[in-house]
Structures are given as C-alpha cells and as structure tokens.
Amino acid sequence: MPIQHKKRILIAPLNWGLGHATRCIPIIKALINHNFEPIIASDGIALSLLKIEFPDLTCLDLPSYNITYPKKGKHFKLKMLQSSPKMAKAIKAEKKAVASIIADYQIDGIISDNRLGVHNKDLPCVFITHQLQVLSGNTTWLSTKLHQKIIKQFNECWVPDNLGDINLSGKLGHTTIYDIPIKFIGPLSRFSKKERPIKFDVMVLLSGPEPQRTLFEKKLLNEFNNYKGSVIFVKGVIENEQLISEEKNRVIYNYMTSSQLENAINESALIVSRSGYTTLMDLTKLSKNAFFVPTPGQYEQEYLAERLTTLGFVASCKQDEFTVEKLNDVSNYKGLSAMDYIVNYNKLFSLFERK
Structure with missing residues (x-):
C-alpha cells in the first residue's frame, strides 16, 4: 500500500x-x-x-x-x-x-x-x-x-x-x-486556568499596531511611576531575544512565550489591556478581573469595552482619560468568567x- x-x-x-x-x-x-x-x-x-x-x-x-x-x-x-x-x-x-x-x-x-x-x-x-x-x-x-x-x-x-x-x-x-x-x-484561547498564588497586583498587557501601542506604553509607564503595588509589564514587542528589566516595583518584558504569559496572567490580580477580542477571549478563559482601554478610534474595541462595562463585567475608559486612580473602579465589577466550550x-x- x-x-x-x-x-x-x-x-x-x-x-x-x-x-x-x-x-x-x-x-x-x-x-x-x-x-x-x-x-x-x-x-x-x-x-x-x-x-x-x-x-x-x-x-x-x-x-x-x-x-x-x-x-x-x-x-x-x-x-x-x-x-x-x-x-x-x-x-x-x-x-x-x-x-x-x-x-x-x-x-x-x-x-x-x-x-x-x-x-x-x-x-x-x-x-x-x-x-x-x-x-x-x-x-x-x-x-x-x-x-x-x-x-x-x-x-x-x-x-x-x-x-x-x-x-x-x-x-x-x-x-x-x-x-x-x-x-x-x-471562544478560542491558547491558555488554561491554573490555581497559582498571586504575585502581581497589576499586569499591563500591551499589543496592537503602531504608533498606538507605543503611545499607550509611554502613558502607562508614566502613570504607574508612583503606583505602590507590584506591576508586571509585557510590551508585546517581538524581538530576537527576550529582554527583562526591573525598576522599583515593576518587572518589564518586551515579550513572553505562551507558557510564560499563561503563568503571569494566572499570577496577576488585575489585567490592564486593550479590549481586543483575542485578549477578551484569553481573560475570559482565565476568569480574570480586567480594566480595558480601547485603542482610540477603533470602533470594535470601543464597542466591546463599553458593552462589558454596561453588563457589569469590567471597568473601562478612554485612553486619554486613564489614570492609575481609575483602577479603584474595578471593585464595582464582577470580572470575566470562563465559558466552558x-x-x-x-x-x-x-x-x-x-x-
């Protein structure tokens, strides 16, 4: 044969x-x-x-x-x-x-x-x-x-x-x-929910096309300068080698592999990110609390963030309105929960x- x-x-x-x-x-x-x-x-x-x-x-x-x-x-x-x-x-x-x-x-x-x-x-x-x-x-x-x-x-x-x-x-x-x-x-996600001890108060998850990714990165690095809790930043910049830096209460990665990202999200109490649909699927799979900041002018992300805020799942705001103090709003929302499919x-x- x-x-x-x-x-x-x-x-x-x-x-x-x-x-x-x-x-x-x-x-x-x-x-x-x-x-x-x-x-x-x-x-x-x-x-x-x-x-x-x-x-x-x-x-x-x-x-x-x-x-x-x-x-x-x-x-x-x-x-x-x-x-x-x-x-x-x-x-x-x-x-x-x-x-x-x-x-x-x-x-x-x-x-x-x-x-x-x-x-x-x-x-x-x-x-x-x-x-x-x-x-x-x-x-x-x-x-x-x-x-x-x-x-x-x-x-x-x-x-x-x-x-x-x-x-x-x-x-x-x-x-x-x-x-x-x-x-x-x-919903499609490369991740699995794992019960892990919380290491970070906030995870900042950056992604999306330029120049908005960089503009958002600069704003958030500045906003989190005086934040008292522990923060992990993932810039979403794929380069030849992984770069990790630490300053004050922040750990900053240029990118993470899927397994590293899965662990880091599971180990973070709150995720601050864009309201892109894939991010939404990932955070739902891992049942996370989130604060969404949609990409300015992108109707789809603005709609998804507004819808989830209206339904009482996550807090959100426009990029130019974001401040670290707004993270206090998160306690008024129930967070995302997994859809077993x-x-x-x-x-x-x-x-x-x-x-």
Whole structure:
C-alpha cells in the first residue's frame, strides 16, 4: 500500500497586533493532534510569534498589509480609507503568493484568519472572524457589506464565540449572513486556568499596531511611576531575544512565550489591556478581573469595552482619560468568567477530509 501523506492545511493569520496569530495557536495544535500538517503563513510580528511557538513547522512570508494607526483616534477612518489602495495592492500580491504556496507545498485546505486574499476556488477554504458586522460609525452598513462579500468567497466561516445569549462579541458576531455556512466554535484561547498564588497586583498587557501601542506604553509607564503595588509589564514587542528589566516595583518584558504569559496572567490580580477580542477571549478563559482601554478610534474595541462595562463585567475608559486612580473602579465589577466550550474538531475539520 502507498504511504498516505498527512493533509497539508495552510493557516494564515492577519498581522494586526498579535491577536489573530495567538488565537490561531489552539487551531494549529488541534490540526497537529488530528493528523494534519499545518503550514503557517503570515508576516511581521504575527509570523515571528508563531515561529517561536512552532519552531518545527514550515513558516512562510506573505506580503504585508502595512496597517498603521493614526496618532489621533478621530482620524482612524480617514487613515483606513487612505490605506485602501495600498491594501488592495497587498491583497493582489497575497493571492499570487498563495497560488505559489499551494503549488509548491501541495496544500489540501486553507484557514484564513482575516487575511482577505488567502483563498482558492479549488480547495476547501475557511475564514475565521468574530466580525460578521464591521463597526465603522455611520459607514457600518458599507464596511459590513464589503466584509461579508469577502467572507462569501470561502466555503465556511468560523466564529470564535458562543451562539447563545451569553457571548463575547455581541452584535459583531451575531448578525444574519446568507450564502455561506457559519459555525460558532466557542471562544478560542491558547491558555488554561491554573490555581497559582498571586504575585502581581497589576499586569499591563500591551499589543496592537503602531504608533498606538507605543503611545499607550509611554502613558502607562508614566502613570504607574508612583503606583505602590507590584506591576508586571509585557510590551508585546517581538524581538530576537527576550529582554527583562526591573525598576522599583515593576518587572518589564518586551515579550513572553505562551507558557510564560499563561503563568503571569494566572499570577496577576488585575489585567490592564486593550479590549481586543483575542485578549477578551484569553481573560475570559482565565476568569480574570480586567480594566480595558480601547485603542482610540477603533470602533470594535470601543464597542466591546463599553458593552462589558454596561453588563457589569469590567471597568473601562478612554485612553486619554486613564489614570492609575481609575483602577479603584474595578471593585464595582464582577470580572470575566470562563465559558466552558468543547470544540468538536473532528466535525470541524471534516471539511478538509472531503475528496
């Protein structure tokens, strides 16, 4: 009998901060456990992180979208519009790169986490997103319509959330979309909750595209200067080597591996971070108290933070309003709690078993 090769699945997360890459980690591990061979493709810090996490897997470069944020949140939509010709060019280059990868590596299926050009009409293709509705202020109808048009080029759409009333994405992931199967696969997280002694009063978890990540970092380092409790800072900057510095009551890392981050979050009483969806899934899995500061001008993060504050789960505020004193508000909120959701990966991956 001829030797049966493992089916190769191209998995490609968007390089927009680290969230898309980190939420693909449990999917990549599940593919390996179910006898598939994942081939990873991305760019920038997202690809760097996955190379560290999976040193034995093939990791390939894709053209970068080069997405940056404006310094002022109110210019976010304008910046996105100005970037669209550049993005369209990158997506065209991405499609060309994917065609070459499919031929060179004999790819059997594709999973794209928000990479718009990573699909092929001859292969089973999945799009991962928590945004069936894309918030953009008074142009939400248009951004949603354009995004759904892209989603419909795939065979299935996987939404990392619960289908029922108790969910994380609210109106983002719970809206009607026709012409394509939508599968709710439960919140995705690379972490596990562990009972560990609390070492840090506050963990500051930074992430997201520049220049807002750096602006937020500077503000928080300054704000925590006179804080009396113990603080651990993780900058979310992926570099060739891990750098650790200590000053006064603070420990500062440029980045952490998944296992280090899992331990540090479990050992921290309160997490101060952006309200990015992947961060939200991670902190929910670990049942943490949080204080969210959404990226200025990013409608999705502003909506998620406001929704969770209104529901009484976490405190939040705008970036320019943040002070250390605001952390006193946390005691008025109940914190995030885990949603136990077991994914049936056999059923989910059956799409790639079809001839």
